[in-house]
Amino acid sequence: MKANKTWSFDFSHSRIGFSVKHFGITQTDGLFKKYSGKIRTDKDDFSDVQVELSIETDSIETNDAQRDAHLRSPDFFEVEKFPLMIFKSTSIATVGKGMYKLSGDLTIKGLSKTISFDLEFAGIVPKDPFGNTKAGFILTGKINRKDWGITWNAALDHGGVAVSDEVKISCPIQLLMVPNE
Numbered sequence: 480m481k482a483n484k485t486w487s488f489d490f491s492h493s494r495i496g497f498s499v500k501h502f503g504i505t506q507t508d509g510l511f512k513k514y515s516g517k518i519r520t521d522k523d524d525f526s527d528v529q530v531e532l533s534i535e536t537d538s539i540e541t542n543d544a545q546r547d548a549h550l551r552s553p554d555f556f557e558v559e560k561f562p563l564m565i566f567k568s569t570s571i572a573t574v575g576k577g578m579y580k581l582s583g584d585l586t587i588k589g590l591s592k593t594i595s596f597d598l599e600f601a602g603i604v605p606k607d608p609f610g611n612t613k614a615g616f617i618l619t620g621k622i623n624r625k626d627w628g629i630t631w632n633a634a635l636d637h638g639g640v641a642v643s644d645e646v647k648i649s650c651p652i653q654l655l656m657v658p659n660e
Contacts, residue, residue, distance in 0.1 A: 500643035
């Protein structure tokens with residue numbers, strides 16, 4: 480991964496979030512609280528961005544301790560055996576001004592699949608009140624959890640299921656430029 484500008488996450492202004500349909504009638508939201516990564520680019524518009532992201536699966540939080548424990552179990556993420564989810568970008572394509580399609584390999588539970596996310600570049604603040612350079616994005620997309628072997632569900636009496644297969648990803652992200660060493 481070679482590029483002139485390196486960026487890190489501003490964790491207080493970023494979120495790795497997701498949502499699923501619950502019982503087919505509502506949405507349940509969650510997030511991963513611990514993650515790290517390398518973001519590099521040569522261009523100010525991020526049209527050549529390279530991303531490596533590691534997410535700690537045991538950091539999942541949905542505002543319900545019992546559900547979170549179930550999500551950490553072998554029925555879902557099996558965090559003892561698979562402590563990390565990893566995304567490595569392979570390409571980025573411009574689809575409009577400040578709009579990109581970011582493609583890469585997502586590894587969950589040891590299975591890697593190529594996926595694409597929509598990436599909206601919100602801009603750069605050259606110097607915030609603390610002298611830092613910041614960049615903002617919104618990353619969105621959808622995945623099917625069954626593609627990674629996450630198949631647990633519970634049938635409902637009316638014929639539906641407890642949890643949708645489709646997982647919506649929504650990540651507002653603020654980056655901090657790392658000074659050249």
